[in-house]
Amino acid sequence: MGILDDVVINAKSVAEAVGRKAGQIVDVSKLRVGVAEVNAEITKRYQTLGQYVYENSREALAADPEAMGKMAELDGLQEQLFAINKELTDKQNKTVCPTCGKHCSNTDVFCSTCGAKLISEPEPEPIPQEGGPNDEAAKAAAQGPEPSVGTMPPREFP
Ligand SMILES: [Zn+2]
Missing domain, CATH: 1.20.5 (Single alpha-helices involved in coiled-coils or other helix-helix interfaces)
Structure with a gap:
């Protein structure tokens, strides 16, 4: 057997x-x-x-491509979530705390949950236009007239 x-x-x-x-x-x-x-x-x-x-453990796993790939996938989803949340709160006249992610009123200066300063909406990156007619106008608008802060007004001689 x-x-x-x-x-x-x-x-x-x-x-x-x-x-x-x-x-x-x-x-x-x-x-x-x-x-x-x-x-x-x-x-x-x-x-x-x-x-x-x-x-x-991001640093400890830096040499592990599979782990880093999965982390990158999660990073992408986190960004997606942030973007959707932002769009949602924009529509509701609310803002998302950049520190804790909680929803705050648009008029709040500080987060009511964690106390972080709620920075005003950052300027969107200017999209470079390919030689469009707006180029010159945009440059001119960006440069604008020099601010005359601290300069003396031209003295008038009698
Ligand atoms: Zn917060």
């Missing part, structure tokens, strides 16, 4: 033993619930661990 036969017989006797006890001790549906619960807990822990790694 080979090792394999032993294994088969052992498996059979275990199965028979389980079968005998079915209904007394082993409640299959209870076990299934247990499996689902533990699985959910494992998923939650993976999530927590993943978030921890994403937030704290």
Whole structure:
């Protein structure tokens, strides 16, 4: 008799033993619930661990292209989320705190949650136009008239 036969017989006797006890001790549906619960807990822990790694282990994983790729994917989603949130709050006359991400009123100077200064909306990057007629006008507007701060008005001689 080979090792394999032993294994088969052992498996059979275990199965028979389980079968005998079915209904007394082993409640299959209870076990299934247990499996689902533990699985959910494992998923939650993976999530927590993943978030921890994403937030704290970037430098340690810099040489791991797979990890960095996944982090870059998350970076992209974070940016997407920020952009959608910004659009949403703009439509609601609200602003997003750049520090904690909470929604604040447009008129707030400081975040009501974390106290960070709510910087006013940054100027959008000027889109370079390819030799359009607006180029010269835009340059002129950008340069504008020199501000005469601190210069003396021309003195009038009698
Ligand atoms: Zn804040």
